[in-house]
Amino acid sequence: MDSFYKYHVFFCLNQRExxxxxxxxxxxxxxxxxxxxxxxxxxxxxxxxxxxxxxKAGCLDRCELGPALVVYPEGVWYTYxxxxxxxxxxxxxxxxxxxxxxxxxxx
Amino acid sequence: MDSFYKYHVFFCLNQRExxxxxxxxxxxxxxxxxxxxxxxxxxxxxxxxxxxxxxKAGCLDRCELGPALVVYPEGVWYTYxxxxxxxxxxxxxxxxxxxxxxxxxxx
Numbered sequence: 001m002d003s004f005y006k007y008h009v010f011f012c013l014n015q016r017e018x019x020x021x022x023x024x025x026x027x028x029x030x031x032x033x034x035x036x037x038x039x040x041x042x043x044x045x046x047x048x049x050x051x052x053x054x055x056k057a058g059c060l061d062r063c064e065l066g067p068a069l070v071v072y073p074e075g076v077w078y079t080y081x082x083x084x085x086x087x088x089x090x091x092x093x094x095x096x097x098x099x100x101x102x103x104x105x106x107x
Numbered sequence: 108m109d110s111f112y113k114y115h116v117f118f119c120l121n122q123r124e125x126x127x128x129x130x131x132x133x134x135x136x137x138x139x140x141x142x143x144x145x146x147x148x149x150x151x152x153x154x155x156x157x158x159x160x161x162x163k164a165g166c167l168d169r170c171e172l173g174p175a176l177v178v179y180p181e182g183v184w185y186t187y188x189x190x191x192x193x194x195x196x197x198x199x200x201x202x203x204x205x206x207x208x209x210x211x212x213x214x
Binding site for chain 2: 002003004005008010053055056057058059060061062070072073074075077107
């Protein structure tokens with residue numbers, strides 16, 4: 001079955017309580033990076049059915065390896081530091097279908 | 108590649124501004140139903156890596172067909188009304204791998 005979105009990307013935006021033992025993706029600019037990805041995909045004309053959807057999500061439970069995002073339907077997980085990492089994920093994976101190995105979280 | 112989660116389920120919990128033209132999944136008990144699914148999966152011993160993750164998500168942009176959820180990596184979309192629908196999706200799809208055709212949103 002074809003996927004409704006060719007690439008459906010979920011950014012963890014979880015913010016834990018202060019003093020929590022596990023890290024929070026929200027403390028690593030996750031929301032800003034999600035917005036940046038969404039804008040870039042839109043600017044490239046790739047947003048929408050049959051193409052790409054950039055989504056917000058709650059805790060994806062990859063906290064220690066984050067900030068985390070996942071690209072479905074492949075189920076490829078990434079971490080990132082800044083906008084240049086997001087740009088590389090968008091331009092390589094979402095535009096050209098080529099996984100960015102250096103940012104990939106191991107399964 | 109194996110998916111980190113066998114079934115990764117995202118519930119749209121989006122709440123639009125009052126008076127918005129498009130409907131909001133949050134107005135159809137989406138949060139309550141997401142929590143119900145999460146508890147049921149946990150109770151069945153299915154939560155965790157290699158098994159099932161029940162996630163919160165922002166707008167999945169299937170507003171007019173919602174309340175909406177999507178099961179990855181298959182990319183199967185569902186709508187639901189109440190806990191009995193959620194139970195059927197959990198017990199049939201997530202436990203037995205059998206799609207619940209009557210609740211499926213067409214691609």
